[in-house]
Amino acid sequence: MANTTPILVASGQYVFRDVLTADNALAPVDIAAEAAKVALASAQANTPLAAHIDTIAYIRGFIDSIPGGACPLGASNNVPRSLAKRIGADPQNAIYGREGGHSPQRFVNEFAEKIAAGEMTMGLIAGAEATGIMKQALKAGLALDWSEQVDGQLDDRGCHLLFTDYEINHGITFPTQVYPLFENAWRARHGLSEAAHRTLASKLFAKFSEVAASNPYSQFPTVRSEAFLNEVSKENYWVARPYTKWMVAQDAVNQGAALLMCSVDKAIELGIPESQWVYLHSYADVDDRWVSERPDLAVSETMRLSLNAVLGSVGKSIDQIDIMDIYSCFPIAVLAACEAMGLDWTTDKPLTVTGGLPFFGGAGNSYSTHAIASLTDALRSKPQDYGLITANGGFLSKQSVGVYSAQAPAKPCHNADPNLQAKFNALPRAELVEQAEGVGSIETYTLVYNRGVATLGMVVGRFDDGRRFLANTDAEDESSLATMAGEAELIGRKVRVHHKANKNIVSFNLD
Numbered sequence: 001m002a003n004t005t006p007i008l009v010a011s012g013q014y015v016f017r018d019v020l021t022a023d024n025a026l027a028p029v030d031i032a033a034e035a036a037k038v039a040l041a042s043a044q045a046n047t048p049l050a051a052h053i054d055t056i057a058y059i060r061g062f063i064d065s066i067p068g069g070a071c072p073l074g075a076s077n078n079v080p081r082s083l084a085k086r087i088g089a090d091p092q093n094a095i096y097g098r099e100g101g102h103s104p105q106r107f108v109n110e111f112a113e114k115i116a117a118g119e120m121t122m123g124l125i126a127g128a129e130a131t132g133i134m135k136q137a138l139k140a141g142l143a144l145d146w147s148e149q150v151d152g153q154l155d156d157r158g159c160h161l162l163f164t165d166y167e168i169n170h171g172i173t174f175p176t177q178v179y180p181l182f183e184n185a186w187r188a189r190h191g192l193s194e195a196a197h198r199t200l201a202s203k204l205f206a207k208f209s210e211v212a213a214s215n216p217y218s219q220f221p222t223v224r225s226e227a228f229l230n231e232v233s234k235e236n237y238w239v240a241r242p243y244t245k246w247m248v249a250q251d252a253v254n255q256g257a258a259l260l261m262c263s264v265d266k267a268i269e270l271g272i273p274e275s276q277w278v279y280l281h282s283y284a285d286v287d288d289r290w291v292s293e294r295p296d297l298a299v300s301e302t303m304r305l306s307l308n309a310v311l312g313s314v315g316k317s318i319d320q321i322d323i324m325d326i327y328s329c330f331p332i333a334v335l336a337a338c339e340a341m342g343l344d345w346t347t348d349k350p351l352t353v354t355g356g357l358p359f360f361g362g363a364g365n366s367y368s369t370h371a372i373a374s375l376t377d378a379l380r381s382k383p384q385d386y387g388l389i390t391a392n393g394g395f396l397s398k399q400s401v402g403v404y405s406a407q408a409p410a411k412p413c414h415n416a417d418p419n420l421q422a423k424f425n426a427l428p429r430a431e432l433v434e435q436a437e438g439v440g441s442i443e444t445y446t447l448v449y450n451r452g453v454a455t456l457g458m459v460v461g462r463f464d465d466g467r468r469f470l471a472n473t474d475a476e477d478e479s480s481l482a483t484m485a486g487e488a489e490l491i492g493r494k495v496r497v498h499h500k501a502n503k504n505i506v507s508f509n510l511d
């Protein structure tokens, strides 16, 4: 009988940290190719593997994930086939994924289903970013051309909006402006002042930086002390409160990673030794609603549902998971995930295998390809262990999680709960007021900075009847900006809001 059990048989990672010259300025797809070559070689097969790859899924680049965005240095018209060309593959299916940091785990889940169903036998998942090179090249006026034309089939899953017009009009656009809304809601729910929360987040992320410092694939392998992270400084400047530069995912990275998956039968056919086999035991996928419609911005219902489903389906509590990588674009992503699965975030057990997006590097949508590569490598050397990946896309918008082990699962690899999305969709949503007038209270907020200057106050508020509004400070209202930059607690504070043009304007002046 055919054995179509899906397994991960190899991974590769690559980082570029050298001084940039015109000769070594790799395009993202070159970096992905370096990682893929490492993966193909490390599978230890008795035959070259590239020709056996029937599917390549390429994680959508960060710039392509912004509607209308395009790399100023150019790009391939068919990125997965550009990668295929570089590694000598010619897959039947070339997929360019959709936006979101959940994508690597979601592709592992999709490949596992297809391999188990006999629809594919060997697939490569790869992604890379060269935003660091791009930023430096543009600054130095280095003339680089990354454009490329490749013929062939392409399943382009497209780039989709992560926000509504109402949200765009009120600054719900960049992750650095949206996650602070979750972070502040969370800290207020836990009764923490901004200072107390910064101490907590600095402690949490200092430990991540220690892991990054000893990871050879980190972009920023430097230990950042709790004191450094806690202090606002020239190097650790305000981005949007409560975040400073080193509390957020770093996008100036040049990193790539690749994962090779196949069926057990295919691994046997190609002579890939059993010591390379890592099994996906269980997985879950679920997507959240628009940020403004989530009733409680301090929690992630999609994390709660997906994590509990996946742990429940393998009959384990989080304490029985030996190694994990919790998505860490901002502290709240870690705190909300820990809270969702009942894990104490002050635990000494590492919450990351890479060092996390601020220190290892925020390799765009492909960060978790690196996390899965590091986790599966670790599981190969500790075959008794169980590992967990949490991958997060958008604004805590999409969750994909997986439990892995080098031990074969007692129950074949399965979707932990195929009804998860329906369960989530049945949950209540917040009622919105688009044209807000009157006095309400602050539910959460952030203050956005540009080169040290506070430029935009963003508020999510509620009227006494429970209806929610989004609002921004007026550019001229220096008094409200100063209030938001102060020490006093703002959550729960009364504000006046009025509608002007397509925007709700908020003010701390109630007269």
Ligand SMILES: CC(=O)SCCNC(=O)CCNC(=O)[C@H](O)C(C)(C)COP(=O)(O)OP(=O)(O)OC[C@H]1O[C@@H](n2cnc3c(N)ncnc32)[C@H](O)[C@@H]1OP(=O)(O)O
Binding pocket: 100, 101, 135, 174, 175, 176, 237, 238, 239, 245, 248, 249, 250, 251, 252, 329, 362, 364, 392, 393, 394, 395, 396, 450, 451, 452, 453
């Ligand atoms: C699901 C998810 O994954 S969500 C996460 C998605 N990812 C993100 O949102 C990425 C967020 N991260 C970023 O945008 C970037 O990594 C940043 C902004 C944090 C850092 O970017 P970098 O390119 O490293 O910026 P850098 O710190 O070098 O600053 C750029 C310039 O601005 C200057 N600058 C920035 N702020 C200040 C300031 N407050 N005062 C003075 N100068 C400043 C810097 O000195 C530097 O100047 P230079 O170019 O002359 O040297």
